Amino acid sequence: GAVVSQHPSWVICKSGTSVKIECRSLDFQATTMFWYRQFPKQSLMLMATSNEGSKATYEQGVEKDKFLINHASLTLSTLTVTSAHPEDSSFYICSARSGPNTGELFFGEGSRLTVL
Amino acid sequence: QKEVEQNSGPLSVPEGAIASLNCTYSDRGSQSFFWYRQYSGKSPELIMSIYSNGDKEDGRFTAQLNKASQYVSLLIRDSQPSDSATYLCAVRGNYQLIWGAGTKLIIKP
Numbered sequence: 001g002a003v004v005s006q007h008p009s010w011v012i013c014k015s016g017t018s019v020k021i022e023c024r025s026l027d028f029q030a031t032t033m034f035w036y037r038q039f040p041k042q043s044l045m046l047m048a049t050s051n052e053g054s055k056a057t058y059e060q061g062v063e064k065d066k067f068l069i070n071h072a073s074l075t076l077s078t079l080t081v082t083s084a085h086p087e088d089s090s091f092y093i094c095s096a097r098s099g100p101n102t103g104e105l106f107f108g109e110g111s112r113l114t115v116l
Numbered sequence: 117q118k119e120v121e122q123n124s125g126p127l128s129v130p131e132g133a134i135a136s137l138n139c140t141y142s143d144r145g146s147q148s149f150f151w152y153r154q155y156s157g158k159s160p161e162l163i164m165s166i167y168s169n170g171d172k173e174d175g176r177f178t179a180q181l182n183k184a185s186q187y188v189s190l191l192i193r194d195s196q197p198s199d200s201a202t203y204l205c206a207v208r209g210n211y212q213l214i215w216g217a218g219t220k221l222i223i224k225p
Contacts, residue, residue: 104162108159
């Protein structure tokens with residue numbers, strides 16, 4: 001399957017700081033990437049859909065000014081958690097489709113964020 | 117609202133037996149269905165996709181789709197302890213996947 005790489009895999013930061021997470025499609029071009037958040041023992045929650053060269057589409061209840069998404073190229077999308085607080089601590093996962101007409105998603109390894 | 121329903125489990129199955137995981141969906145027009153496996157602390161990985169009614173087999177895994185009854189299932193033959201994980205059912209909506217909450221599967225040695 002297609003390979004999606006996510007970095008960093010874990011990060012610990014102080015409250016009030018910003019954290020950037022990168023998501024790269026290594027062997028294909030991804031016009032669309034998806035950012036999910038997952039709290040312990042809960043299912044995936046879609047945060048936003050990232051489209052190359054345009055603004056991200058955020059799901060209801062997700063603050064776009066807090067979770068900044070940039071999809072500047074066909075192989076890279078970034079999620080920046082701004083002014084992080086302890087309640088932002090979670091497992092953040094990106095995913096991408098290998099083609100526009102396929103529903104199969106390939107996931108990055110995930111980034112575990114802990115805000116102190 | 118389009119929904120995907122799964123029994124949260126845990127589903128406990130003896131090693132070597134067949135594990136049967138079920139999923140129902142609300143949108144009758146759905147055409148694409150997926151099973152993902154997620155180990156604790158890891159991200160999901162795609163196991164099977166199915167688009168047509170009937171069975172689709174891949175190794176020890178068989179996906180079954182019944183569009184008339186709006187359910188999709190995953191069978192795991194000769195279950196191994198390494199199959200212990202949470203299995204997520206996903207159905208393609210208009211532009212994104214609709215996710216079930218997942219079924220936790222435990223394979224007992």
